[in-house]
Amino acid sequence: MADVKVKNLTKRFGKVIAVNKVSFDVKDKEFVVLLGPSGSGKTTTLRLIAGLERPDEGEIYIGGRLVNNIPPRERDVAMVFQNYALYPHMTVFDNLAFPLQVRKMPKKYIKAKVEEVAKLLKIEDLLDRRPSQLSGGQQQRVALGRALVREPKVFLMDEPLSNLDAKLRVYMRAELKRLQKELGITTIYVTHDQVEAMTMADRIVVFHKGKIQQIGTPSDLYKKPQNIFVAGFIGSPAMNFFDATLTYKDDFIVLDAGEFKLKLPKTFSSILRDKAGLEVVLGIRPEHIKIYKEPRASTVKCRVYVVEPLGGEMIINFSLGGKIYKARYPGEISLKPDETIYIEIPVKHIHIFNKKDGKAII
Amino acid sequence: MKLNLTPYFFILPALILIIIFVLYPISATISLSFLSPEGYFVGFDNYIRVLSRREVINYDGILKGYFPMGAIVHNAIWILIHLPLSTLLGLVLAVLLQNVKGSSIIKSIIFLGMVTPLIVGGIIIRFTFDREVGVVNMFLKAIGLGHLVRTWTMYPDTALFSLILGSVWLWTGFSLILYSAGLAMIPKEYYEAAKIDGASSMQIFFRITLPLLKPVTTTVVTMTLLWELKIFDIVYVATYGGPGGASNVLALLMYFLAFRSLDFNASSVIATLLTALTLIVAIVMFKYVVRK
Ligand SMILES: Nc1ncnc2c1ncn2[C@@H]1O[C@H](COP(=O)(O)OP(=O)(O)OP(=O)(O)O)[C@@H](O)[C@H]1O
Ligand SMILES: [Mg+2]
Numbered sequence: 001m002a003d004v005k006v007k008n009l010t011k012r013f014g015k016v017i018a019v020n021k022v023s024f025d026v027k028d029k030e031f032v033v034l035l036g037p038s039g040s041g042k043t044t045t046l047r048l049i050a051g052l053e054r055p056d057e058g059e060i061y062i063g064g065r066l067v068n069n070i071p072p073r074e075r076d077v078a079m080v081f082q083n084y085a086l087y088p089h090m091t092v093f094d095n096l097a098f099p100l101q102v103r104k105m106p107k108k109y110i111k112a113k114v115e116e117v118a119k120l121l122k123i124e125d126l127l128d129r130r131p132s133q134l135s136g137g138q139q140q141r142v143a144l145g146r147a148l149v150r151e152p153k154v155f156l157m158d159e160p161l162s163n164l165d166a167k168l169r170v171y172m173r174a175e176l177k178r179l180q181k182e183l184g185i186t187t188i189y190v191t192h193d194q195v196e197a198m199t200m201a202d203r204i205v206v207f208h209k210g211k212i213q214q215i216g217t218p219s220d221l222y223k224k225p226q227n228i229f230v231a232g233f234i235g236s237p238a239m240n241f242f243d244a245t246l247t248y249k250d251d252f253i254v255l256d257a258g259e260f261k262l263k264l265p266k267t268f269s270s271i272l273r274d275k276a277g278l279e280v281v282l283g284i285r286p287e288h289i290k291i292y293k294e295p296r297a298s299t300v301k302c303r304v305y306v307v308e309p310l311g312g313e314m315i316i317n318f319s320l321g322g323k324i325y326k327a328r329y330p331g332e333i334s335l336k337p338d339e340t341i342y343i344e345i346p347v348k349h350i351h352i353f354n355k356k357d358g359k360a361i362i
Numbered sequence: 363m364k365l366n367l368t369p370y371f372f373i374l375p376a377l378i379l380i381i382i383f384v385l386y387p388i389s390a391t392i393s394l395s396f397l398s399p400e401g402y403f404v405g406f407d408n409y410i411r412v413l414s415r416r417e418v419i420n421y422d423g424i425l426k427g428y429f430p431m432g433a434i435v436h437n438a439i440w441i442l443i444h445l446p447l448s449t450l451l452g453l454v455l456a457v458l459l460q461n462v463k464g465s466s467i468i469k470s471i472i473f474l475g476m477v478t479p480l481i482v483g484g485i486i487i488r489f490t491f492d493r494e495v496g497v498v499n500m501f502l503k504a505i506g507l508g509h510l511v512r513t514w515t516m517y518p519d520t521a522l523f524s525l526i527l528g529s530v531w532l533w534t535g536f537s538l539i540l541y542s543a544g545l546a547m548i549p550k551e552y553y554e555a556a557k558i559d560g561a562s563s564m565q566i567f568f569r570i571t572l573p574l575l576k577p578v579t580t581t582v583v584t585m586t587l588l589w590e591l592k593i594f595d596i597v598y599v600a601t602y603g604g605p606g607g608a609s610n611v612l613a614l615l616m617y618f619l620a621f622r623s624l625d626f627n628a629s630s631v632i633a634t635l636l637t638a639l640t641l642i643v644a645i646v647m648f649k650y651v652v653r654k
């Protein structure tokens with residue numbers, strides 16, 4: 001068991017800066033997810049930690065030891081690859097035994113250990129099959145088993161669930177999380193699926209264009225995104241954004257979004273003082289928008305674009321000022337396209353970002 | 363039930379060609395090996411006659427350790443030395459050159475041996491081992507073994523080995539190219555997974571790379587075996603089977619029997635034996651490939 005520390009890590013491929021001055025800590029026994037869109041440098045970061053790539057700058061510590069110049073085999077990490085990389089010419093047993101065999105462990109110990117892990121992952125019956133004779137889910141378990149069998153200091157996983165069908169993915173998500181907690185192995189998990197990240201992680205590191213955008217617990221990221229990117233990336237459906245300007249009116253601060261104006265409470269004034277005229281972006285999550293069929297005080301009139309029923313709840317797409325936004329409606333409501341509705345944006349749930357640098361103001 | 367003949371018309375042209383140019387010559391040769399020169403059936407008489415000739419198997423030479431030992435033995439020695447050497451050399455070079463920049467140039471040069479006509483290859487071998495201009499002798503002089511200098515292909519005890527070594531050079535390109543292609547087909551994740559699993563380079567080679575190259579090895583070994591059995595041109599131009607038959611091989615002996623001794627029946631015996639041997643190799647390989 002060990003903690004992992006990454007300091008100022010930078011990796012370039014020619015002109016591309018795949019990983020740009022990345023620093024984060026993973027505590028012992030912690031489950032940390034590296035989350036980001038395609039090409040944001042998650043895999044590269046993981047491969048740097050595993051020792052499959054050499055950093056151009058920065059340091060990597062595993063269990064307090066600087067491992068920059070230590071080959072993968074001596075880092076005592078285990079990795080689960082996206083396509084599992086099971087050795088096709090070996091049986092499941094040999095695949096599981098391989099990490100122990102190359103370390104010249106006694107045969108008896110290997111057999112016992114492999115059987116123990118196989119039982120844990122419920123693959124005892126598959127031990128003499130080849131990888132090609134297994135289903136995707138079974139292969140995934142074998143790959144997991146191969147990583148587990150050695151009891152490594154750190155678990156590295158690169159989108160291990162992305163090749164499974166939706167149902168199995170949801171099932172394995174929970175299994176994996178339970179297993180990690182049960183075994184208490186420090187885990188760094190890469191995914192571009194924010195639902196996966198939110199449900200599994202102790203903490204999430206959000207990547208974008210090789211840079212870390214924010215580090216925090218799932219609830220931190222959801223409630224207090226530090227910039228527009230994180231706000232838009234976390235949550236499904238994504239947060240709605242409106243361009244707006246900060247204005248003053250009779251001692252109140254008012255957000256002028258063109259189609260509507262939002263009067264902000266006094267509590268915000270200390271933060272927003274001297275910011276009159278600032279171009280900002282107003283963010284509000286779909287689940288926080290209230291929808292009414294009749295106008296009320298401080299509602300905004302808009303038109304239904306399309307309705308997506310999810311059974312139990314609905315995603316209502318509405319158009320306002322020529323753009324489409326989404327709201328989540330708990331329960332059921334009968335709405336037709338082009339019907340007029342009235343939305344309310346509760347001030348306590350809004351986010352305000354500086355339009356220039358995307359940083360959160362509130 | 364009416365037999366549908368249409369498909370057979372489509373394969374008819376190819377079938378006719380195969381019958382005229384492949385099946386007929388083979389069956390004619392085989393039947394010739396069981397006939398006397400006058401055309402009477404003589405059973406295995408020709409086989410007994412040919413196999414007891416000292417050009418084919420020279421028991422005295424085998425027992426006392428001098429050449430010629432007989433063409434069959436020479437072919438066997440050829441296989442024993444050339445097969446492991448050219449296969450291994452190709453594999454080792456392919457692995458070494460795998461991630462080297464500009465390795466394709468080196469590979470192309472080695473592969474030149476493959477694309478050179480064997481007649482030319484044979485002449486090059488002759489010069490390579492020549493006393494005056496040969497690179498082998500220059501090398502020997504350079505490392506202080508000048509007293510060994512001679513035209514290696516002209517002595518019974520070294521002629522065959524010279525040819526075999528020369529043919530290793532000609533043929534290594536084959537296994538090199540096949541192994542290079544095979545290596546390129548192995549996804550790099552297997553190596554990475556093995557590295558993280560804790561395997562050393564040696565363990566990775568023997569437990570991952572080599573097993574995954576097994577289909578390539580099968581192909582290389584089979585094709586090499588067939589080539590060695592049929593070897594002819596190099597020997598013909600470099601030594602003409604000499605001196606005194608010391609580097610003679612089955613295919614060349616077959617040629618001599620037919621066109622020097624004009625003993626077509628004896629020549630057919632050798633041809634039949636060669637066909638049988640190559641067929642065995644081909645069938646074993648075919649079975650292996652089909653099973654995969
Ligand atoms: N071996 C390489 N050679 C050149 N460029 C590379 C290499 N590996 C990654 N890159 C580049 O580095 C950047 C980050 O890639 P990386 O694989 O880390 O992204 P990722 O976040 O894992 O994306 P995905 O979700 O698609 O897997 C990309 O622009 C990619 O094109
Ligand atoms: Mg990736």
